[in-house]
Amino acid sequence: MKNSTKIQLGHNGPLVSRLGLGCMRMSSVWGSSTPDETESIATIHEALDRGINFLNTGDFYGAGHSELLVGKAIKGRRDDAFISVKFGAIFHNGHPIGMDLRPVAIKNFINYSLTRLGIDTIDLYQPSRMDNSVPVEDIIGTIADLIKEGKVRTIGVSEITADQLRKANSVYPISALEIGYSLAERQIESELLPAARELGIGVVAFANTAEGLLTGDLKAPLAENDYRNHFSRFQGENLIHNLEKVDVLTQLASDKGCTPTQIAIAWVKEQGDYIMPLVSMSRRSRLPENSAAMNIVFTPEEMNTLTTTFAISAIRGGTYLQR
Numbered sequence: 065m066k067n068s069t070k071i072q073l074g075h076n077g078p079l080v081s082r083l084g085l086g087c088m089r090m091s092s093v094w095g096s097s098t099p100d101e102t103e104s105i106a107t108i109h110e111a112l113d114r115g116i117n118f119l120n121t122g123d124f125y126g127a128g129h130s131e132l133l134v135g136k137a138i139k140g141r142r143d144d145a146f147i148s149v150k151f152g153a154i155f156h157n158g159h160p161i162g163m164d165l166r167p168v169a170i171k172n173f174i175n176y177s178l179t180r181l182g183i184d185t186i187d188l189y190q191p192s193r194m195d196n197s198v199p200v201e202d203i204i205g206t207i208a209d210l211i212k213e214g215k216v217r218t219i220g221v222s223e224i225t226a227d228q229l230r231k232a233n234s235v236y237p238i239s240a241l242e243i244g245y246s247l248a249e250r251q252i253e254s255e256l257l258p259a260a261r262e263l264g265i266g267v268v269a270f271a272n273t274a275e276g277l278l279t280g281d282l283k284a285p286l287a288e289n290d291y292r293n294h295f296s297r298f299q300g301e302n303l304i305h306n307l308e309k310v311d312v313l314t315q316l317a318s319d320k321g322c323t324p325t326q327i328a329i330a331w332v333k334e335q336g337d338y339i340m341p342l343v344s345m346s347r348r349s350r351l352p353e354n355s356a357a358m359n360i361v362f363t364p365e366e367m368n369t370l371t372t373t374f375a376i377s378a379i380r381g382g383t384y385l386q387r
């Protein structure tokens with residue numbers, strides 16, 4: 065389906081906004097404090113008003129806080145929103161300690177999510193990672209059973225390999241693949257993206273700014289209390305090297321009269337009409353800038369500058385998305 069403001073998730077799947085709103089950072093993540101709830105809810109409302117209907121949350125974001133918040137925001141506006149929920153990650157004291165995708169666990173998790181969100185059906189339900197101790201058939205088969213029960217509309221997957229994607233799709237048609245993708249994180253271009261495209265699966269691409277690296281706002285070294293200090297990408301010489309790459313992005317943005325973040329989002333969008341940039345925004349002031357990024361296109365020369373400066377592995381060090 066060719067439509068610059070919409071994207072179809074999977075064969076005959078739902079048509080949703082091409083830009084997605086990530087709600088993760090509206091809750092406490094990586095030890096951060098919870099942002100102002102009133103502003104977060106106002107951000108969701110303004111996004112819906114703008115036609116950005118794809119809202120992404122997870123039952124473990126803020127230990128249920130995110131779903132409660134999204135539930136409050138969509139009260140009275142259920143039909144305006146498309147709700148995507150991740151599940152299965154188990155946390156202890158804010159730290160991930162494993163996955164639980166046993167069928168009994170999935171059948172339990174869904175009810176809590178529906179209650180917190182205050183809805184009858186989740187539009188896109190997806191395990192946040194795979195759990196090697198449970199066969200893919202059982203994981204996807206259980207979600208397919210939830211579709212029959214009317215609790216789920218479509219199935220997604222997140223951060224999986226091309227082989228896992230093919231396997232999952234053979235059990236039940238997968239509508240969307242949620243995956244970290246940016247100028248700084250291009251390893252999925254060799255196998256996973258072609259597999260999604262071939263299978264007709266929509267790609268929901270998150271971390272377009274690579275933990276803020278591509279916003280052009282960072283200076284080395286980061287503040288001592290910055291959570292990104294835990295990731296090698298933001299440490300010592302790696303950060304200095306990486307920020308030199310970002311200087312090219314910043315210059316290109318300045319030449320085009322836009323911001324580095326807009327370039328980072330637009331580049332993801334330009335990688336294919338089956339790809340949705342999913343961007344975290346927890347304040348309304350982000351919406352005009354990030355929405356306008358969806359109208360940016362590149363000349364062949366600009367695209368060449370970006371793809372050569374940010375060739376695969378040009379950015380040194382990793383984040384929690386070790387590829």
Ligand SMILES: NC(=O)c1ccc[n+]([C@@H]2O[C@H](COP(=O)([O-])OP(=O)(O)OC[C@H]3O[C@@H](n4cnc5c(N)ncnc54)[C@H](OP(=O)(O)O)[C@@H]3O)[C@@H](O)[C@H]2O)c1
Binds near residue numbers: 222242271272273
């Ligand atoms: N499947 C998975 O494993 C997985 C993992 C992580 C995230 N996700 C989903 O993907 C969404 C996006 O991921 P993400 O948060 O990692 O990456 P992101 O969208 O690149 O966001 C990172 C940061 O960029 C900031 N930002 C947004 N617009 C900006 C702008 N115009 N200028 C400067 N900074 C800007 C946001 O700040 P503000 O919040 O202050 O606006 C946010 O803190 C999440 O909300 C979540 O729903 C999925």
